Amino acid sequence: MAEDNSYESMLCVKPEVHVYRIPPRASNRGYRAADWKLDEPAWSGRLKITAKGKMAYIKLEDKNTGELFAQAPVDQYPGSVVEAVTDSSRYFVIRIEDGNGRHAFIGLGFADRGDSFDFNVALQDHFKWVKQEGELAKLEASESAAPKLDLSFKEGQTIKISIGNIKKKDAGGAKARPMVGGLLPPPPGAKAGGVLPPPVGPSSVSAEQTNTASLLDFGSPVPAAQPSSDVWGDFTSAGSNSSKDAVKSGWVQFS
Numbered sequence: 001m002a003e004d005n006s007y008e009s010m011l012c013v014k015p016e017v018h019v020y021r022i023p024p025r026a027s028n029r030g031y032r033a034a035d036w037k038l039d040e041p042a043w044s045g046r047l048k049i050t051a052k053g054k055m056a057y058i059k060l061e062d063k064n065t066g067e068l069f070a071q072a073p074v075d076q077y078p079g080s081v082v083e084a085v086t087d088s089s090r091y092f093v094i095r096i097e098d099g100n101g102r103h104a105f106i107g108l109g110f111a112d113r114g115d116s117f118d119f120n121v122a123l124q125d126h127f128k129w130v131k132q133e134g135e136l137a138k139l140e141a142s143e144s145a146a147p148k149l150d151l152s153f154k155e156g157q158t159i160k161i162s163i164g165n166i167k168k169k170d171a172g173g174a175k176a177r178p179m180v181g182g183l184l185p186p187p188p189g190a191k192a193g194g195v196l197p198p199p200v201g202p203s204s205v206s207a208e209q210t211n212t213a214s215l216l217d218f219g220s221p222v223p224a225a226q227p228s229s230d231v232w233g234d235f236t237s238a239g240s241n242s243s244k245d246a247v248k249s250g251w252v253q254f255s
Helices: 113-147 202-215 233-240 243-248
Strands: 008-020 043-052 054-062 069-073 082-084 091-096 103-110
Touching: 008 054, 008 113, 043 113, 054 113, 069 091, 091 113, 103 113
Parallel strands: none
Antiparallel strands: 008 043, 008 103, 043 054, 054 069, 082 091, 091 103
16 A cells, blocks of 8 residues: 555656567577567557556557556566567567456567667666665664664773873972072072172162261270371371372382
């Protein structure tokens, strides 16, 4: 019932074919078109090949009215329903049925060799498709029957990935430089064992002011060799000496 209700597709249409009465086969050697009366066909009309499900149907119709003359259901090809003759490629023997269980063999001929080629290819392509569909259905059935693999992670299950050629770094990382004498290590730009340069700017000025203040500190005791209380006296007398005295004292004056 499913095949009867399926869609019927058209595979091939030929506008002119001839039907012949054929004599009974005398032996198993096959049919010969030369044994037929080819110049006296029993019927001429139109041929259609249709497909419904896996079955193909060869229909012989009147070319003017479309009335069905004969029909041959085909369940496989090549097979017993359609058989080629031994002496020509334009003639075939087909088995027709009347729908009541009765069947008969008739000769079928094409006026053009290209029409017989199309008739043959249409049947071959249909049953090739039927074979592929059957293999695909078997494959799907075997896959559905086979148990499916469960590749999901179970509860508490973990996965470990090992990557080679990678050196493991020390867990402690870079070691801290030790402190010497409780002091911080020197900055990166300083050399080991060197002395930091003196600061410049306001700090040096403050040192000079401190030295000057110590010289002007009148509260400090004055040595006995200098009876004068003027701390600038020696510098004044030194500035008033002549160049001759400077030479005698070992000083050199640059002009």
